[in-house]
Amino acid sequence: MTALAFLLGLVVGSFLNVCIHRWPRAESVVAPRSRCSTCGRQIAWHDNVPALSYIVLRGRCRNCGAAISPRYLLVELATASLFALIAVEFGTGPSALKAALFAAMLTILFFTDLERFVLPDQVTLPGLFAGIAFSPFVPLRPGVAQVGCDLLGLYPAPWAVSLLESLASALIWGGILYLTGEIFYRIRGVEGLGFGDVKLVAMLAAFQGSSETLLVLLAACLLATLCGTVAVLSGRKQWSSPLPLGSYLAFAGIAALFCAGSVLNRYWDLVLE
Numbered sequence: 271m272t273a274l275a276f277l278l279g280l281v282v283g284s285f286l287n288v289c290i291h292r293w294p295r296a297e298s299v300v301a302p303r304s305r306c307s308t309c310g311r312q313i314a315w316h317d318n319v320p321a322l323s324y325i326v327l328r329g330r331c332r333n334c335g336a337a338i339s340p341r342y343l344l345v346e347l348a349t350a351s352l353f354a355l356i357a358v359e360f361g362t363g364p365s366a367l368k369a370a371l372f373a374a375m376l377t378i379l380f381f382t383d384l385e386r387f388v389l390p391d392q393v394t395l396p397g398l399f400a401g402i403a404f405s406p407f408v409p410l411r412p413g414v415a416q417v418g419c420d421l422l423g424l425y426p427a428p429w430a431v432s433l434l435e436s437l438a439s440a441l442i443w444g445g446i447l448y449l450t451g452e453i454f455y456r457i458r459g460v461e462g463l464g465f466g467d468v469k470l471v472a473m474l475a476a477f478q479g480s481s482e483t484l485l486v487l488l489a490a491c492l493l494a495t496l497c498g499t500v501a502v503l504s505g506r507k508q509w510s511s512p513l514p515l516g517s518y519l520a521f522a523g524i525a526a527l528f529c530a531g532s533v534l535n536r537y538w539d540l541v542l543e
């Protein structure tokens with residue numbers, strides 16, 4: 271099963287590469303067929319086999335010899351490894367499907383923000399709806415919705431609480447990010463947070479609920495600060511350089527799939543002791 275998930279991940283990763291290249295350029299991912307971005311020659315099916323072709327051709331176009339970005343291999347191997355991990359951790363039910371979709375979407379966003387500072391609506395908006403649509407079937411960890419119901423003395427069915435949690439988290443965290451961006455803009459006069467980041471955080475919140483999203487935001491800010499500082503100190507960036515916050519959020523979101531549960535459980539154990 272794990273090997274099968276790995277193979278499926280290679281194929282899906284190959285499609286994610288097409289999305290990463292084309293969506294920020296407003297091109298269709300369905301047609302035309304893949305071409306070399308240097309010589310324009312259409313790539314034959316046998317030169318388009320996930321991972322293998324890249325290794326056989328040693329990362330070069332067969333026609334013109336131009337180097338192909340190592341990102342193609344990286345995305346395929348990363349997606350394959352993630353799918354294998356998900357199969358081990360979540361099995362094959364609806365929660366595994368949800369985790370795989372989530373990881374695939376975040377992989378696209380990680381690379382589009384890193385390469386071009388774009389978080390395409392083609393991912394964040396369907397992602398927001400997918401997160402909400404999964405919530406009645408894959409229960410979210412209790413959070414703001416549970417607290418709200420308790421305060422009002424309401425006892426809805428568990429699937430309804432989970433759906434409420436997804437909706438409320440998306441609204442609250444998306445709203446907080448939007449307001450933070452607005453305040454920053456009013457004070458500094460430059461755009462610090464794009465609307466893409468707001469939509470990404472709403473998507474994360476719809477998929478993960480309020481408490482996991484808080485963890486993801488904290489981890490992403492910490493990572494961004496650490497990596498940013500290292501980049502400035504090593505002379506590769508300046509303090510004013512733009513930061514691909516979306517990439518850090520996407521990375522933290524994927525990591526949370528595998529470790530948020532245990533981190534939050536440990537936290538509540540400490541608090542309740």
Ligand SMILES: [Zn+2]
Nearest residue numbers: 306309331334
């Ligand atoms: Zn070429």
